Amino acid sequence: MEPGYSDDKIAVLKRLRRIEGQVRGLTRMVEDDTYCIDVLTQVSATTKALEAVALKLLDEHLSHCVVTAARAGGSESDLKIKEASDAIARLVRS
Numbered sequence: 001m002e003p004g005y006s007d008d009k010i011a012v013l014k015r016l017r018r019i020e021g022q023v024r025g026l027t028r029m030v031e032d033d034t035y036c037i038d039v040l041t042q043v044s045a046t047t048k049a050l051e052a053v054a055l056k057l058l059d060e061h062l063s064h065c066v067v068t069a070a071r072a073g074g075s076e077s078d079l080k081i082k083e084a085s086d087a088i089a090r091l092v093r094s
Contacts, residue, residue, distance in 0.1 A: 004064030005057055015053050022046040054091055061087070 005012050023046060029039045062084055069080035 001065070001068070004060035004062075008056070008060065012053060012056065015049065015056075019046060019049045019053070022049065051091075058084070058087060058091065 022042065026039065026042055026046065029042060066080045066084050069077045
């Protein structure tokens with residue numbers, strides 16, 4: 001089975017590359033002894049960008065993988081719902 005984000009894979013990769021650039025920028029800021037609050041502001045922006053990717057992936061998982069498994073029923077359905085629930089718990093805790 002293809003992952004739920006297959007249709008948006010290019011967009012997800014583009015977002016992740018942008019975040020990768022943000023992290024490199026953070027490294028440069030620390031190397032350049034940038035003011036703490038400015039670094040923290042960028043850390044916050046990077047965190048929000050990662051959270052947005054996580055929510056997108058979770059949405060795709062729910063609408064594709066979980067729905068498909070729920071239609072099929074059985075133990076696969078229970079497993080996908082448990083996976084989704086665990087993923088949501090991890091996101092809430094982070």
